[in-house]
Structures are given as structure tokens and as C-alpha cells.
Amino acid sequence: MIIMLVAVAIVLGGYFAFQSFKAKMIHQFLSTLSNPPQTVSTVVASDQQWQPQLQAVGSLRAVNGATLSLEVAGVVEKIGFDSGQDVQAGQTLLQLRSEDDVAKLQSLQASAALAQVNYDRDLRQFRAQAVSQATLDTDNYNLRNAKAQVDEQQAVVDKKTLRAPFAGHLGIRQVDLGQYLNAGTAVVTLQSLDPLYVDFSLPQQELSHIAIGQTVSATVDTYPGQKFAGKIVAINPLVDTDTRNVQVRASLGNPDRRLLPGMFVTVMIDAGAPHQQVTLPQTAVTYNSYGSTVFLVKHAPKDDKSLVATQTFVTTGATRGDQVAVLTGIKPGDVVVSAGQIKLHNGTPVVVNNKIQPTDNPNPTPVDN
Template structure:
């Protein structure tokens, strides 16, 4: 009897324990579920999508005048007139300087008179040669005199023209280097002349982009002197040779400069627009570099973050192009990547 009562007591105790455990599990299941939910890592995510991407290459360039010369003297003499107003815009053939040309003018007048007289004598000898055969030698001699005098006259006229210095093209005069009345020797620099309406922008591009470069491509340039301002132009010429040391090609672009804001010698940041395409782009914060590879965490349907290798393309401000490894519609972690591992359970912020 005692043994039966003992067994009954044990059965009742086991039953009560099971009932209490059931009630406990029923009461605690919402809390346990919340706890499990709280154990997931909070992250921000982004859905990968196609968007417009401007492919471009950047470089540093130097501004050059479209045309630029040093105005120099070709002969030696005193400077009698100087028409240089620094910073003045002048047209082609504008008189810049005049050297003393009294001697040259007198010599031109002398030779002109001599030539005129010799031509009259030549006409008389020609008439004489028609009737007298012996006059042929006189005719040859007179023709030689005329040609010699003509050559001397042309030489003096050329020297006379060198005494007058004019602008070879329209442009802006630089700083004056001489004063009126000074004796100048051949090769003395008077000033500079620059055509600044167009700026020739010189820059170098890596060999990798050579096949994509073409004349007429759009170019954007900026300078620290004008923050926020973009100067637009286009490629004019591409060098036929590459630099064997840097493996880069030299490019010239023309940039309109109607306000004369750009000056020769300025350093400019240059970007060449190569193409505009539709490409996959994500926030650069999603990229996890590991050795020489790049990864992202892709969120699957069970809210697990799966580490996935990707190949990167062009980088923009805050964005990076994805060449392979992702598809449009994939969801990637962009904040919280340092707190998770591949397979980690995540909770999206705001969900």
C-alpha cells in the first residue's frame, strides 16, 4: 500500500511539473521571441538599381594662350615711337613700335629714282636694238642694271618694314619691357601678345583611356581662383606619341574665355566626359575591402547578410560602380558592416 501511494505521488508530481512547464513556456514565448529578435544586428541597407553614370577621366592641366608671341625687334636702332598700353586688347596689324627709319626711307627714295631712270634708259636701248644688232650687248647690260637696282630696292624696303613693328594677330598686350628713346639691338623683347579669347588647355591622359579619346569630346575645367565655377570646352587635338616614361598621351583642348578669366600658366583640374551609360551603383560605405578584393553583404530572404565578392568600376562622389557580383534589385548593407559576419542575422533600421 505504501509503495502504491509513493508511485501515485511521483506521477502527480511529474504531471504537475509538466503542467507548470507548459504554462511557463506559454507565458514566456513572446518575451523569448522578442529577445531573439533583439539579438539580430541593426543595419542600414540599400537596394541596388541601375542609374545614369557619366564615365570620365580626371587630370591636371596647364592653361596656354591659343596664340602667344614675344614681340621683338629684328634690327638695331633707336626707338622713336612706342604704342604699348599694358593689358590693352589690340587688333591684327596694330602699330606697337616704330624704330628710327630716316636712313632707310632716304635710301628707298634714292633707289626708286635710280630705278626709274634706268627703266627709261632700258626703253631707249630696246628701241635701238631693233635697228642695230650691236646694241644687243647694251640691252643686256641695261637689263642687268635694272634687275640689280630692283633687288637693292626690295632689300631696303624689307629693312624699312622691319623698323615698324605691328601685332601679328589680335590679342592682349603684356607688360612693357622698354622705353621710348632707347637704343634697341636685334632680338630685344618689347612686350608679349596673347590671344586669350580661347585658352588652349594642355593635359595628359593615361594610356588606358587612349582608345576612348576623340577630338570633339566635352571637357570640364576648374580653378582654385574661381571656386565652384566650371569652364567648358572640347578636345582639339591628341598627340600622336605617348610619353615612354609616364605612358600617357598629351591632349589639347580649347576653352572659350570671353571674360578673360583664365590666364596662361594657370593650373586647372580637368575632367573629360568619355561616355554616359546605365550602370549599377551603390554607396561606397557598403564596400568591405579585404586584401586585394572587395566584398559587400547581400541580404537574403531570411534577413541573413551573405558576404559576396564584387568587382568595382568607376568611383564617384559617395558612390561606386559595380561591374560584377550584384544584380539590380539586390539589397546590400551600407551601415553596420563592421558588426556582422557572413550569415549574421540582421534587422533593418526602420523595419
């Protein structure tokens, strides 16, 4: 009898143990179905040397640049330049027909010469008391008037000639021989290409980080990966009241003339000394109106073999390339989700797959396809 009772107890105990194990397995299965592991990529937060920089967008302009034209109308008689030519200051570029003006100038010069002879003769006679002071004064007035008319006509003749106001590089010629030009008609552009100015604006709070003579570097999408060095040469003493920005001008060397006025450039200015900073790929940070967050990957509280995602708030700083500086919220060595966080919430099981990683380059360059 006792043996029978023991056997029954063993059977019942085994049955209830099996039912408990079965219920536990079903619960785990249903839990897995409701919260399945998500595949993510991760990156380890690390300290990197960080150079604080100011970035601005600017435009290139020539130190000297102008579209040349004449003040007077006339017919083109001579062209003394070719498109794309380098010229020196004062070099003759274009001559309008000026025979009538030159002839009038010569007539006036002859009248001035006669007035000079009359004045000199009457001056000698005045010293000999042969003529009156009034006669000498009249001769002096006639001489000065004749010289003024010569200067006036000389200016008219000079305006028929176009000269380079400064040394530089000519653009494309816009006129032809024999063409009638109205006053102000564009003849050719002239640009001084080395050095070039780059004008850009910075917020007023950055004024303490810039100074005359400070080094800058500029990049142009025309030449990916190349930097052009320069220095700040002027800071506008007036802050724009609409934007609260201040205009800054830097000078860039351009000996090979690869840069041209009017180009769009990105300007970088080092602001302060380099320091160590925790960085992450920008894809790792989720920006929200209530704050920026990242997901850390940690072991499950009761299972060292399982990994779960834990959301935490962070304070971000400046960006450079694909990276962002993290000021608070994580420390070096933390494992952070770099891709796939859109499907996560606190406690979500995760599986790490780092075969494909988001870019994390502080100085990325475009790839030509």
C-alpha cells in the same frame, strides 16, 4: 513519504533549472563582452543611371599666342599700344629709331630710279640699233641690282617696326620710350583668347571612345561648379611609346575671357550610352591587395531582432564624384555598411546609426569656407 520525495524532486529540479539559466545568462554576458555590438552607418544599394565618362587633366593654350620681339636692335622711338589692349592683325605696336636706315633707303631708291631711266633710254636706242646688246644687258643687270638693294634696305626699315601678327589681347608692356632694345628682347605678349585649345592625354585603350567633333566639358578650380563646353578638334596620330598615351586637343569657347592660357583644367568626355548601374559611396568599399570588399548588414541567423555584419567580395568599376559603380557582389536593396567597417569582421553584431552619413554625390562641388 511520497509527498516528501515529490517535494525534494521539485526543489532539486528548480535548483538545477536555475543553475542552467544562470549559466546561460553568464555565457551570453561573456559573449557580449568579447564581441560587443559596433555602431555603423549604412546605405541601401540602388540602381542609378550611369553615364560612362573619360576623365583627363589638361592645360589651356591660345589658338594663337606669342611673345613679341624685334629682330634688330635699336632705340624705342614710338609705342603704339597700352597694356591689356585688344589689337587687330597688322596694327603697329612699336617703332624703333630708323632715320639712318630710311635715308639709305631713299638713296638706293634714287639709284634704282636712275638705273631705270638708263635702261629705258638704251632700250629705245637698241631698237634703233644705236647701242649694242651688251650695253642693254649691262643696263638690265644694273637695274635689277638696284631694285634688289632697295628691297633689302626696305626689309631693314620694316624690321624696325613691330606689328601684331594676329588679332588678340595684349599682356603687360615690358619696354619704355627711349629704351635701347637688343634683338629678341621681349616687348609684350599677344594671346588670342576665343576660342582656346585644351591639350590632354588619354590611354591608348580609350581611343575607340573618342572621335573628332565629340563633345567635351571642362572644369577649372577657379570657377567651382561651372562647366565649359567644347569639341575635340584633333587626335595625335602617334601614341607615345613611353607612356602609351595619345595626345588629344579640344577647342573651348571663351567669349567672356574667363579662361586664360596656361590654366589647369579637368576634361570630361562622355563614352557610350547611359545605363543602369548599382552604386555605393566610395567609403563603403575596402580596397585590399586580395580584392575589394564590403560589409552587408543582415539579421542574425537565430535572432530576427539582432543585426550582424557579413563581409563579401565585390568587383568595382568606374568612379564619379563620391560614388563608385559595383559590377558584381551586391544587388539593389542590399544594406551596406558605409562607415565604421574598420572595426568589423564576419558575424560582428552591429547597431545602425544613420544620423551622420558619408557624402554620396555624383557631382560634388567644393565648399568655400
